[in-house]
Amino acid sequence: MPPRAPDPRDAALAQLSLFDAAPAPAPAATPATAPPPAAAPPRPARPARPAAPAGLASTPPARAPATPPHLAPTEFRHPQANRELRLDGHLVAYALRRSRRRSIGFVVGTEGLSVNAPRWVGQGDIDAALRDKAGWILRKLGEQRDRARRLQAARVEWRDGTTLPFLGETLVVVLDPRTRGAQLQPGAPTADGAAAADGRAAQATLQGVPHRLLHVGLPQHATPAQIRDAVQAWLQRQARQVFEERCRLYAERLGVRVARLSLSSAQTRWGSASASGAIRLHWRLIHFGLATIDYVVAHELAHLREMNHSPRFWDVVRSVLPDYERAKDGLRQAVLPVFD
Ligand SMILES: [Zn+2]
Numbered sequence: 001m002p003p004r005a006p007d008p009r010d011a012a013l014a015q016l017s018l019f020d021a022a023p024a025p026a027p028a029a030t031p032a033t034a035p036p037p038a039a040a041p042p043r044p045a046r047p048a049r050p051a052a053p054a055g056l057a058s059t060p061p062a063r064a065p066a067t068p069p070h071l072a073p074t075e076f077r078h079p080q081a082n083r084e085l086r087l088d089g090h091l092v093a094y095a096l097r098r099s100r101r102r103s104i105g106f107v108v109g110t111e112g113l114s115v116n117a118p119r120w121v122g123q124g125d126i127d128a129a130l131r132d133k134a135g136w137i138l139r140k141l142g143e144q145r146d147r148a149r150r151l152q153a154a155r156v157e158w159r160d161g162t163t164l165p166f167l168g169e170t171l172v173v174v175l176d177p178r179t180r181g182a183q184l185q186p187g188a189p190t191a192d193g194a195a196a197a198d199g200r201a202a203q204a205t206l207q208g209v210p211h212r213l214l215h216v217g218l219p220q221h222a223t224p225a226q227i228r229d230a231v232q233a234w235l236q237r238q239a240r241q242v243f244e245e246r247c248r249l250y251a252e253r254l255g256v257r258v259a260r261l262s263l264s265s266a267q268t269r270w271g272s273a274s275a276s277g278a279i280r281l282h283w284r285l286i287h288f289g290l291a292t293i294d295y296v297v298a299h300e301l302a303h304l305r306e307m308n309h310s311p312r313f314w315d316v317v318r319s320v321l322p323d324y325e326r327a328k329d330g331l332r333q334a335v336l337p338v339f340d
Contacts, residue, residue, distance in 0.1 A: 173227065175222060254301050256305060
């Protein structure tokens with residue numbers, strides 16, 4: 001990738017968590033003749049990554065419905081705001097930068113609205129261009145706010161009793177110095193009542209979602225980082241085991257041979273396949289239920305027969321997973337717990 005000039009978007013991109021929506025750049029607008037807003041603004045360029053011939057790119061999770069701008073006037077303030085105006089009754093404080101560019105550019109990122117404008121464009125023209133794009137800007141600001149809330153809710157607090165999804169169920173972390181390493185409590189998934197009776201899992205329990213206790217060999221005063229590392233290592237071991245088993249199963253059904261299976265933690269894709277038969281699967285798929293994992297496995301293995309996304313490729317996927325569309329949609333909506 002050729003070097004490029006510093007882009008204000010990069011700062012926002014660097015803060016993105018795995019699989020989260022990238023900040024959306026608005027279509028450039030010139031003050032005199034602003035083009036109609038694009039239906040789907042292009043996503044910003046991502047950092048170069050090793051090319052994989054065919055892979056399952058992840059899409060940002062849960063495109064939240066746009067916040068209806070006409071309801072509940074609200075305030076959106078960029079931390080470096082130096083200008084503000086009202087758009088459909090909402091106060092939007094934005095960061096204006098002047099540059100050598102030839103048109104006005106907008107970016108809605110995690111921090112809010114940034115505007116880049118040529119030095120010769122007057123403030124009145126900038127505000128007019130923003131008003132012209134008010135619908136798009138307010139929708140993106142609303143989406144960023146929803147996303148920030150979802151991320152906050154998905155953040156894992158690493159302590160005794162914390163919960164996180166595992167194979168579509170809820171895993172309850174129990175600090176237990178008597179345990180060697182980390183061990184899933186044997187036996188059937190624990191019902192809500194039993195988990196609560198354990199005295200540690202009363203919080204954050206979803207009714208009806210089975211709970212399983214993961215005993216981790218750490219003392220009560222273990223640091224969050226120690227707990228995270230122990231649980232993450234355990235999850236990765238489970239991922240390898242489960243993925244190997246599912247790959248074996250689907251390779252047999254599809255009549256293909258997997259030369260090598262490895263875990264990945266790529267930023268933008270759940271899996272990839274190369275013509276040589278090497279399959280890579282994102283270890284965090286282990287949070288999802290088997291239907292989702294199977295979809296990614298079958299998708300990548302189907303590439304060993306069709307190295308493309310042609311109708312023939314989807315026929316191959318359908319031949320082993322008739323209901324793959326559902327899992328595909330589920331993956332699109334997925335929100336991963338945030339580890340930090
Ligand atoms: Zn693919």
